[in-house]
Amino acid sequence: MYKTFLLSIIGFLLYVFPVAATDLHDQEQKYKRELEEIEKQIDQTKDKEELIELIRKKSEIAAYKRAYSKAIEYTQENTFTAVYNPNTSHDLQYIDLYKQAAAQYNIDWTLLAAVHDQETNFSSHATMISSAGALGHMQFMPGTWEHYGVDANGNGKRDPFEIEDAIFSAANYLAATGAAKGDIKSALWAYNHSTQYGLEVMSKQEYYKNNYQEERE
Structure with missing residues (x-):
């Protein structure tokens, strides 16, 4: 609690x-x-x-x-104001994208859901950019995006503010840094150099594993 x-x-x-x-x-x-x-x-x-x-x-x-x-x-x-509400934070409206991206990069889709939740509360952040310069739905630093960003929706550009590109790119990055081999801790450390960050994301991932069993089958 x-x-x-x-x-x-x-x-x-x-x-x-x-x-x-x-x-x-x-x-x-x-x-x-x-x-x-x-x-x-x-x-x-x-x-x-x-x-x-x-x-x-x-x-x-x-x-x-x-x-x-x-x-x-x-x-x-997008001139709305985003406020984190724990009663509505577990909104998996992008579950199909998580599952498609996870299947392509051989990772668990619940990890993508947890990172998306942690980074922008499922894209409800008011600006989608952090004070450190991370940007888009899944909060990539520009240099990291240049290397791992993918054009998932096939429109000819890689854009961290397009939800398909962001989620598939996050899957690509997480897989490349350890998640595809089951090393979630290393992947999350690469994503954000904070032990606390990793613990929070893994906690959220555990929630999705335990509460979305039907979607996992």
Whole structure:
């Protein structure tokens, strides 16, 4: 009972105080300025190794700027306020997607449900971007998305704000980092470097295993 209450409080704090739209604009402008500055450095440098490092850094900064631009676009289209409600948090409306993605990447669909619940309370987060820069339904950092993001709905682009892409990409990432071999702890550690995070997700996964037995068969 105490653990359930604690998880509810944590979720409440995460979703009642989302990243403000003004913060998103500030971050977008910050990365825009950094891009402009690094482009000047690229034009001026004559050292090959320094140029390679600057180009790598430019790519990373550009990914963050795109992330915040996408978040601003998302908040303009979705102006609701998300509040974590423990009485409605176990809403598995995307269960078919979890199962399809899990089957493709050889993992348990309840792990995807638990991560989705933990990250954005089933996509009810107001901005779908964290203060750390993680974005979309399943909260990918831009660099991780560049490597593991997939075009699951076949529309020609990989977008963490499209639910199919996000869920299949999460399955891809979790599988690649250990879940396909049954090493859930390692997969969750890769997803978020926090022991507490892993324990919370595994607790939620256990709930889905115990309460959605028919869907598991």
